[in-house]
Amino acid sequence: MTPAEEKLLIERCKQGDQAAFDKLIRAYERRVYNLAYRLSGNYDEANDISVDAFLRVFQAIRLFRGDANFSTWLFRIVTNVYLDRRKRMKNRQHLSLEEYIELEENSVARQVEDPSPGPQATIEQTERWEKLQEAINALPDYQRAMIVLYHTEGLSYEEIAQVMSLNIGTVKSRLNRARLLLREKLEPIKELFGS
Amino acid sequence: MQCQTAQELFSDYIAQELDRAMTLSLEHHLSACPACRDEVAALRRTWQALDRMPRVDLPPYFHENLISRIVAEQARVEQEAAARRAAWDWRWLFRPRQLAFGAAALALVLASAEVIQTQRAALGPVGWVTSLFRHPSQQPHIRVEWAPENPADPARRGTLIVRWYAMPATPDSGLTYSVLTGPQDTSVSTGVLFQPDTDARIQLEQRPETVRIRVTGATTRFRREWSLTLPKASGP
Known part of the structure; x- marks a missing residue:
């Protein structure tokens, strides 16, 4: 979608066009869900954060003036939803590395998208990403948000400054x-990262 | 360069955002400090690992569930807005405009009650009810005429003719009808002169410019007065 198409779509959303909002x-949705997952380190919580964030977008889209990119505005909402939830759920920890999703007849392990071939490589890489996510989960909330926004969502320093209401320095x-x-x-598992 | 200062530059160094002088200074420190060198190498690996983190799949029916939540939210917002529009807010009553309107309406109701009470007293219960259904031409009204004795000189001596239409008779009604013709109310004829639908004739020396008809209640504070301008002379 080009910036002009996105702008038009947002204008239609402001008019209450549900088809435009769906689009x-x-x-x-995938970027939002991934950001939410990397922030929370938990699939269920990522789902809740994503839904809450889109609901906030739906409620506030009329207030979006277009001063910043829509994605920056959206990521700010996602980050705020995450930080708000963290404040409320400070004593709840979700550190399980094995996440399962329930389907109608059986449960299956959630798959992480991984383009590399070979079962051994897959196992090693899966372990690496899990350990890395675990280390991210152990960071303070604001540092975690910055790491995720920069490295997994590819935001610039300036965009992160807008998202988190901080100066670039x-x-x-x-x-x-x-x-x-x-x-x-x-450091204790540095061999996983090719030291 | 101290290790602590060097550490603050690691990210910019890896991102190649340091200027040349600072880069040379840091590299000079790294060449002499194995701990910082190892730290930079480990940080670079961490950075690369972070950048390569894979994207996860959306859960099944994520989009459908999200849309249904938004539709439900939209319905809830619209329902709340409708409820707010329909809700009675008692504070609305105490706004200055509403207070002023309320006071005016109350005064009007009280005045109307006074008039109705007097009319009912004058007409009696049956008369008052039947009066509500009368045609406007049959509603109580008064007509005055001036009949000079000498049509050639209409301003001099003549007869003032006053006729009630559909008015209750005195003194049964408890009302007193007075006809005031002089500038200082010197010429007063009491209500006993008048009977329903009959003329009251008052002999006067001069044709009055205006005639005032006054109705006062015998038992209530009711008092009404109308000022009527006489039409041109007519026959007696």
Whole structure:
């Protein structure tokens, strides 16, 4: 979708066009869900965060003025939903690495998209991503948000500054500290990352 | 360069965002500090791993569930808006405009009640009820005429003719009808002169410019007065 098409779609959403909103959701739902998953480290919570975020978008789309990119505005909402939930659920921990989803007749392990071939490579990579996600989960909430926005969503420092209402200098220094802390947490399993 | 200062530059160094002078300074420190060198290498691997994190699939029916939640939310918002529109907000009553309107309406109701009470007293219960159904031409009204004795000189001596239409008779009604013709109310004829649908004739020396008809209640505070301009002279 080009920026002009997206702008038109957003205008239709503001008019209450449900078909346009459906299309806008389809364009962003996977990124939103991934961001929510990387932030929360939990599939069910990622689902709840995504739904809450899109509901907030639906309620507030008329207030979107287009000063920032829609994606930046959307990620800000997702991040805020995550941080709000963290504040409320401070004492609840979801650190299980094996997540299952229920289907009608049986339960299956959720699959992580992985383009590399070979069962051994798949096992090693799956373990690597799980450990990395586990290390991300152990970061303080704001550092976790910065790491995810920069590395998995590819936002620039400026966009992260907009999402988190901080100046760029603060974003850069905090992100550097977050990376160093993450590296420290990965030190015991550094062999997984090719040391 | 101290290790702590060097650490603050690691991210910018890996992202190649340091200027040349700072890069050379940091690399000079790294060449002499194995701990920082190892730290940079580990950080670079972490960075690369983060950048390669795979995307996860959406759960089954994610989109459908999300849309149904949004549709439900839209219905809830519309329902709440409708409920708010229909809700009675008692504070609305105490706004200045509403208070002023309420006071005016109350005064009108009280005045109307006074008039109705007087009319009922004057007409009696049956008379008052039947009066409500009368044709407008049959509603109570008064007509005055001036009949000079000498048509050639209409301003001098003549007869003032007053006729009630559908008015209750005195004194049974408890009302007193007075006809005031002089500037200082010097010429007063009491209500005993008048009978329903009959003329009251008052001999006057001069044709009055205006005639005032006053009706007062015997037992209530009712008092009404109309000022009528006489039409041109007519025959007696």
